[in-house]
Amino acid sequence: MFSKACEYGIKATIYIAVKSMRQERVSLKEIAEEVDSPVAFTAKILQSLAKSGIIDSHKGPTGGFQIEETKIDTIKLHDIVHAIDGDKIFVGCGLGLEQCDASQPCPVHDKFVGIRDNLKIMLKNTSLYELATGLEIGLTHLKR
Amino acid sequence: MFSKACEYGIKATIYIAVKSMRQERVSLKEIAEEVDSPVAFTAKILQSLAKSGIIDSHKGPTGGFQIEETKIDTIKLHDIVHAIDGDKIFVGCGLGLEQCDASQPCPVHDKFVGIRDNLKIMLKNTSLYELATGLEIGLTHLKR
């Protein structure tokens, strides 16, 4: 469904959000630990999320990653997925035709579009805030 | 969403079904052509679909692939996807936790499970027959 990079990216962002809600910055090392992801690979992903403007990064001692608190509520899961995996999952054909086009549909088009759109709606409606809150109150988990 | 192998496999199976409904066997070469897929790679996929019992293969001149006509209606999209991509897409965690477990859910579990289940239901309800019919009457297409 999502790429490994995207899975790590989502988990990392949620973890950063939890910390940011407590005005805490968090280091790459800690993130990778808490999210159960390879450190160097996670670094790349966070780097790209920073470039996308979803998270902020700071170098040096006391450095690390954080998210502007006012943004935590407006950032949606969709934004993270789109930043990392692009829009193929949102607009791509289920059978890999170059372009999904209702006027020249593939055999699964009608059935697939509904699922795809549901996914998109879900991702657009899910805020980082609710995901972070669920984690903070111990309702959800980032690793097993 | 689906692997490339699965995309090719679905398209190939639909094409074979259309031909089988006319009591025609079809060669690998023709399939790859009509489905717009790499020949040798398609051969591997068809081979595995044959082992899974979804399609039948015959060697030699006049050989090729076909599907038992009585099965075309009972084979569901789910069977093809499961045969090629396994069940990760049906039971796997959206964030890649080793196991999706409602009693120890990841942050997206509640929202993800709904989408995942919808996909599963859709695939279980979609028969090869209807996909093949749509293609035969020119309503849908396998390449662009």
Added chain:
DNA sequence: TTTATTTAGGATAAATTTGTCCGAAATAAG
């Protein structure tokens, strides 16, 4: 200013998926 710490970024490597090649095996037809 020096040092320690942390992210940035480029090069590289490993793993997986996708794709190719070729000889073997089966089989239909002359």
Added chain:
DNA sequence: CTTATTTCGGACAAATTTATCCTAAATAAA
């Protein structure tokens, strides 16, 4: 029986994704 055709199956290669390593740049604190 011989030949031509077609799938089978194993080895191999290319491309992509995932993951690592190392140096540079920034920066906070002594």
